[in-house]
Amino acid sequence: MSRLEAKKPPLFISEPLTKDTVCQSLLLLSRIFKSSYGPAGRLKQLHNGVGGCVCTTSQSSALLRHLSVSDPVFRVLTASVQNHVSRFSDCGLFTAILCCGLIENFRSLNVASCTVIKITRHLLSLCMDYLKSEACGCRVSVDFSSVETLVCLVRSVLTSKPACMLNKTEVEHLTTLVLKAFLFTVPCHVETNAVLGKCVIVPGKGRRVMDSTVLPGLLIETPEIELGKPLAVKRTGSNMIKIALFCVSMSGDGFNPEEGTIAVHQGISLEMSELNQLLNVGKQLVNDEVGLVVCQKVIHPSLKQYLKENNVMAVDRAGLSLMEPLSRMTGSKPIASIHLLSPGCYGSLKDVSIERVASKHFVHLIPEDTVICSLILCNRSETAWDELKRVCETAEHVLQLTMKEPLALLGGGCTETHLASYIRHKSSSLSSSTFKDLGCSQTQYQLVADGFCHSLESVARSLNHDGGEILTDMVYGHCWFVPSGLPSVSNWSDVISKCGCGINGDTEDPSWRILEGQSRSPVIQGCPKEPSVKVTDFLTLDCFAAKCSGLQVALETANLILDLSHVIEDQN
Numbered sequence: 038m039s040r041l042e043a044k045k046p047p048l049f050i051s052e053p054l055t056k057d058t059v060c061q062s063l064l065l066l067s068r069i070f071k072s073s074y075g076p077a078g079r080l081k082q083l084h085n086g087v088g089g090c091v092c093t094t095s096q097s098s099a100l101l102r103h104l105s106v107s108d109p110v111f112r113v114l115t116a117s118v119q120n121h122v123s124r125f126s127d128c129g130l131f132t133a134i135l136c137c138g139l140i141e142n143f144r145s146l147n148v149a150s151c152t153v154i155k156i157t158r159h160l161l162s163l164c165m166d167y168l169k170s171e172a173c174g175c176r177v178s179v180d181f182s183s184v185e186t187l188v189c190l191v192r193s194v195l196t197s198k199p200a201c202m203l204n205k206t207e208v209e210h211l212t213t214l215v216l217k218a219f220l221f222t223v224p225c226h227v228e229t230n231a232v233l234g235k236c237v238i239v240p241g242k243g244r245r246v247m248d249s250t251v252l253p254g255l256l257i258e259t260p261e262i263e264l265g266k267p268l269a270v271k272r273t274g275s276n277m278i279k280i281a282l283f284c285v286s287m288s289g290d291g292f293n294p295e296e297g298t299i300a301v302h303q304g305i306s307l308e309m310s311e312l313n314q315l316l317n318v319g320k321q322l323v324n325d326e327v328g329l330v331v332c333q334k335v336i337h338p339s340l341k342q343y344l345k346e347n348n349v350m351a352v353d354r355a356g357l358s359l360m361e362p363l364s365r366m367t368g369s370k371p372i373a374s375i376h377l378l379s380p381g382c383y384g385s386l387k388d389v390s391i392e393r394v395a396s397k398h399f400v401h402l403i404p405e406d407t408v409i410c411s412l413i414l415c416n417r418s419e420t421a422w423d424e425l426k427r428v429c430e431t432a433e434h435v436l437q438l439t440m441k442e443p444l445a446l447l448g449g450g451c452t453e454t455h456l457a458s459y460i461r462h463k464s465s466s467l468s469s470s471t472f473k474d475l476g477c478s479q480t481q482y483q484l485v486a487d488g489f490c491h492s493l494e495s496v497a498r499s500l501n502h503d504g505g506e507i508l509t510d511m512v513y514g515h516c517w518f519v520p521s522g523l524p525s526v527s528n529w530s531d532v533i534s535k536c537g538c539g540i541n542g543d544t545e546d547p548s549w550r551i552l553e554g555q556s557r558s559p560v561i562q563g564c565p566k567e568p569s570v571k572v573t574d575f576l577t578l579d580c581f582a583a584k585c586s587g588l589q590v591a592l593e594t595a596n597l598i599l600d601l602s603h604v605i606e607d608q609n
Contacts, residue, residue, distance in 0.1 A: 045608040053110050053604050054144045062108050067137035071499040073100065074130045076196050079502060093420045094200050096427055097129025098122050109604050117594040125583035126434040127194065131496060132587035138495040139595035142488035148481050154596045155475050156485040161592050163463055164456055168446070168585060174513070175455040176581060177540075179443040184216060189576040190439060191215050193448050194432040200424040202417070207246040214412060215429055218251045219436045221410035233440075234408025235362045236433055241394050241415035242422045248415040252392070253407040255362060256399040257331065257355050262391060270389050271328035271348040277405070278328040278386040281378075282363055284371040287315055287353070288335040315340045318375050323347045325380065329389060329402075331355050331363060333371075350389065352400050366402070366409040438582040446584050448577035449537025450497030450507075450516035454552065457490035458514030494552055500537070508533075511548035515541050538577045 053059050072079045073095040083103035084091040092103050101119050106112050114136055122129040143153050167173055179186045191212045195203065203211065222234035239256050241248060273279055289311045319340050322330060329350045330336070336353040344351045355363070364371055369384025388403040394413050401411075414429060416422035439445065446452045464486040472479050494509075497516045501507050505521035515536035523532055535542050 048604075048606040048608050050604040050606070051602065053601055054140070054599070059108060059110060062111055063137060063140060066106075066111060066114070067134065067141065069100070069104075070097075070130055070133040070137065071495075072502065073097075074134060074496075075500040075502070076199060077500070077502045078130075078197075078199060080200050092423075094198075094424055096198055096200070096424065097133060098126075098427065099424075101129070101133075109606060110598055110601065113598060114594055117590055121586055121590045125438065125580070125586055126431040127580045127583035128587040131579075131584065132591045134496050134499055135492055135588070135591035136594050138492035139489070139591060140598055142492050143485070143595065143599055146484055146488060148477075148484060150599045152475075152477050152481060153485055153599060156477060156482055157489060157592055157596060159471075159475060160460060160464075160486060160489050161589065163460060164588060165585065167456070167459055167463075168581075174459075175447045175452045177445050177447070177576070177578065179439050179445055181440070181443065186445065186576070186578070187216055187436065187439075188212055190435060190445055190578045190580070191432045192575075193577045193579065194435055195428055198424055198428050200421060201428055202421045203246060203425075210247055211249060211425075211429070214249055214251050215432045216436070218410050218412045219433055221251065221253060221407050223440075224408055225406060233437060234365070234410070237359070237362060237409070237411050238426055238429065239394060239399070239411050239413045240422065240426075241413050242419050243417065244395055244415035246416055246425075248413075250413050252401060252411045252413065253409075254386075254401060254403045254411065255359060255366060255409055256392060256394070256401055256411045256413070257352050257359065258397055259352055259400050260398065262398050262400065268350065268389060268391065269348045270350050271326060273326050273328075273385075278389060279326055280329040280331065280367050280369050280384045280386055280402075281322055281327045281382070282360070282367065282369040282371050282384065283330065283332040283334075283375075284360055285332075285373050285375060286334040287318075287332050287337060287340060287375060289315060289337040312337060312339060314375055316343060318378065319343045319347075319349075321378055323349060325378075325383065327383060329386065333357060333360055350400075362409045363402075366404045435580040435583065438580055442582050444581040445578040446581050447515075447538035447540060448579045449539065450500050451514075451536055451538040451540070452579065452584065453493040453497040454509045454516040455514035457493040458509070458511075460486055460490050460493075497537070498552060507552040508549045509552050510536075511550065513541055516552070517549070539575050 050056070069081065073081060078095040080093055080095050081100060082091055082093050083100070085103075085105075092099055094100060097118065101115050101122070104115070106115050114133070118129055118133045118136070121132050139157075143150075143157075146153065168176060177186065179190070181187070192208060195201065195208050195211055195215075218236040222236055224231050224234070237255060270278055289308060315337050316339070322344070327349060330344060330352070332351070332353040333355050334353065336351050341351045341353075360371055363369070364384070367384030367386055370379075370382040372378065372382050385405070386402055387405045390401045390403065392399045392401045395415075412429065414422070414426060416425050447455070464483065467479075467482070469479075472482055475482065497509075498507055500516075501518060503521045505523075506519040508517040508519060509515065510517065513536070515538065517533050517536050519532055
């Protein structure tokens, strides 16, 4: 068949970062990410041009999922950040802002991109070596025998997203719940290959945040069960409830005409044959002293009635998502056929009760050993609930990552400014052999190091959305925020009491400087110190693993984009 339209040649773009449209897209992306960053970040309302749901958020995962980025250069950037978020859940905006800042600062330098890449990799190795060393002044150890630092970590995640619409009391309540839910998932008996349990979030939309709670075990919605009626559930001799878990339909419609032709004898009813088989399964369950039957799909009403008459509770439509946690919690093996039941496929429960959440009724399955729990999460509106759900999942993931690597980094912009101070100090004292190994001059190295430090500081500056001054000190290298609307003062110590992360309250002559854009910053005389007096009550902390990964992803992605010399795009 001949073509209706002639084939177009591919679009060939050389040096894409020199094009005005690309620069404008970079500035726009950077502005979106920066204005969304931190507890005071501005919310974004995202929707497509043909209707559909509207998303109100300041969270990177939701922003990137709903943003339509057409430029192939920046699709690389957004894909890198999305991949980071899929693995770590946290520090997505940090990664995006830093990557945009690095591209902006490096593309204007009169230094070859291959030289910039060599130098930035050296700078990254300096950062990672410092962050992983005992001498690092911007990290704290997390002690799992005390909840103080864990509370700070969770609280920092919850307060970073204003679309959750939480007040202080609600933040503290949810912080406790998220931490309690996480601790439920930690096995009591440590094995060689211990695996964390699971927290299942149950929606409570349209309810007060303070109605949120955590329950051990799982909740399965059951509209037909009435609240207040006593549960007659058969128990074994050891006072446990034996449970059978079916992942196959028990509705009696097992024969599907689309799957082929079935030959049957005259007078035989397929429906009755299937129902008889189901009732035989019910008899075996009763004989095996099963007290609870849970089915992923639908249970035939006649089978339900038979089980009920024999004090066996039947719960259907549990859904695929609950199969894995149900199996793990009860020790039962999902049964995939109604024609074969093995005695070893049953599990056990400690108890069963009925819970009410808003207008819904749930069967509450209570296990003997809890590694599975249910977080009943409530918020006043659907928009705020959606954001809160994402934030609670992030907080849980942050705790899991922290258990693997029990460290945290100082938040509130302090890690960025401290790291920038360290790199300025370190880069000013490098030997000539380092420059020779990198194939660059000292001037080139200093230019790239300055751009790197300014990019880190631009992330800290992005936390300020209200127009006040942002300072850093020449002793600790921490970030300090001056409230907007104050008259000019000669002594900054009179108007600020704590740094951004909250760990440092020492404001006695720390030699302030205003954190500004591209102006050359003075080099501190020594390596930035660790505060001698630490305030530990309300620290702002970041996930160590997520932030280290974000730093690496931002720099590697920026290097990749800076090294692009041509973009070839198919026009057909």
